Structures are given as structure tokens and as C-alpha cells.
Amino acid sequence: MSLQTDDLLSVQDVHVGFGEFTALDGAHLHIARGGITGMVGPNGAGKSTLFNVLGGQQAHQGGRVLFDGQDITHWSVHRRAQAGLTRTFQISREMGALTVLENLLLAAPQQPGEKLWHALLNTAAARQHEAQAMAQAQALLERVGLWRLAHERADSLSGGQKKLLELCRALMLKPRLVLLDEPAAGVNPVLVSEIADFIRSLQAEGMSFAIVEHNMDMIAALCDPVYVLAQGKVLTQGSFAQVSAHAQVVEAYLGGVA
Numbered sequence: 001m002s003l004q005t006d007d008l009l010s011v012q013d014v015h016v017g018f019g020e021f022t023a024l025d026g027a028h029l030h031i032a033r034g035g036i037t038g039m040v041g042p043n044g045a046g047k048s049t050l051f052n053v054l055g056g057q058q059a060h061q062g063g064r065v066l067f068d069g070q071d072i073t074h075w076s077v078h079r080r081a082q083a084g085l086t087r088t089f090q091i092s093r094e095m096g097a098l099t100v101l102e103n104l105l106l107a108a109p110q111q112p113g114e115k116l117w118h119a120l121l122n123t124a125a126a127r128q129h130e131a132q133a134m135a136q137a138q139a140l141l142e143r144v145g146l147w148r149l150a151h152e153r154a155d156s157l158s159g160g161q162k163k164l165l166e167l168c169r170a171l172m173l174k175p176r177l178v179l180l181d182e183p184a185a186g187v188n189p190v191l192v193s194e195i196a197d198f199i200r201s202l203q204a205e206g207m208s209f210a211i212v213e214h215n216m217d218m219i220a221a222l223c224d225p226v227y228v229l230a231q232g233k234v235l236t237q238g239s240f241a242q243v244s245a246h247a248q249v250v251e252a253y254l255g256g257v258a
């Protein structure tokens, strides 16, 4: 399988097993530069496992992951994030006892080299870095309507607000590609459409996304193409209309429920 020029990320023949169980069984897919790619499939299809592989949280037994033309298969989470690839988690990972603002400041990229010494010595460079992170965090929180809650504990937020905080934490790294694992799960419909608008506005600024969702309204509104995963494999891909009309997709979902 060749890497097309408009692919920002490409997954080739990735396998993940947990003991006897195969979670990913030779997955192939492409995430287009500047696009919003959808990933759907029944519970247990391997969607989060795939994101774990892409984010560097999960080792895999075979295959390759290419990001912007580079083979990142053996890169650490940190190196992937530095290169512009980051993700959110299905279960939000905010630090509940810290404030909303502190959560964002902790997610700011580290200064290269000697960060600790700069901080200890309170150098001008460290102060400038902190001021930049603060301005970025404030701008993000204002943009998503959470600035008024900046000094509240993160565990006081609603489920939807936690999803927004999780997304903002990923955005502190100024990524090029963000993988969103169920950004609409447990979120009220008004906030779902606000999150969708926010994703669309980030896309208009040049950011690329892949979204795992069970909320088909969100997938239909944002994503093209849509990949359908079932039992660790890509069953089909195409526009939302195309994949929804696919007989095996209907069967895979019904099979997941039965």
C-alpha cells in the first residue's frame, strides 16, 4: 500500500493481541491532511486500541504507522506529540483536584532542555514561557466558554465540559492531527453541537482530525471519509451515506448488539 501525498497518517497492517484475543487484525487506513476522518464500529471493534497504537500508548505486533511521511512505529508518546500528533481519551483524564486552568498549564509543551534549571532560577526565558502558556490557555478557555470556570476544580465540571477540557489539553501542544476518542459520549446535545462547531473551526485553521464516535449525528455532520471497524479489521470506508447503506455494516452493528 503506497503513501498518498494527501495522507497525513497511514496505518499499514497493524496487529494487536491480548493473549489469545486479537483486538486489531491487520488494520489498514489513511487519515487525510486537513480532513476529519470518522471511525465507527460496534463495542469492542478495536477503535480505542487503534487510537492507542497511533498515540503510542499501545505496542503492536506487526505493521507500520506513518505520520507525515515518517515511520513513527517505534516512537514514544512524547516524540509523537512533539511531531504534532496527539489524542484525547474515551474516559477524560483531567486532574480533578487541580483547577481547569492548571490542567491546561500542565499540558503545555515543555521547554527543550534545562527546563527545570530555568524554572528553578526563575530566568527570563522561563517567565516568558509561562506567560505564553498562560495566554494560550486563556485564549483556548475563552474560545470554548470555560474561562469563567478557570479557577474551579476540574472535577466540578459536567461530563461535556470535561470533554472540552480534554480537547483543550490536547490543543495546548499545538498539534497538527488530533485523535478524538468519543468526544460526544455522555454530552448533552447542545454541547455536542458546540463541540462539533469547535472542531470544524479548528479544521478551517488547518488542523486534521480522526474521530471515534457512536453518535452518528456527529459523524454524519463532520466526517468524510468514515471507516467502519469490526473485529479488529476495516470492514469498509466511504462517505457516511455510503457506509450506512453497506449491508455488512448493518450486520456488524446488529451482530454487536445481539
Ligand SMILES: Nc1ncnc2c1ncn2[C@@H]1O[C@H](COP(=O)(O)OP(=O)(O)OP(=O)(O)O)[C@@H](O)[C@H]1O
Residues within 6 Å of the ligand: 018, 021, 023, 041, 042, 043, 044, 045, 046, 047, 048, 049, 050, 090
Ligand atoms: N488492555 C487490554 N487487555 C485485554 N483486552 C483488551 C485490552 N484493551 C482492549 N481489550 C479488548 O480488545 C477489544 C477491543 O477493545 P477497544 O477498547 O479497542 O474497543 P472499542 O472499539 O474502542 O469499543 P467501544 O466502542 O466499546 O469503546 C475489546 O474486546 C476489549 O475488551
Ligand SMILES: [Mg+2]
Residues within 6 Å of the ligand: 047, 048, 049, 090
Ligand atoms: Mg473505545
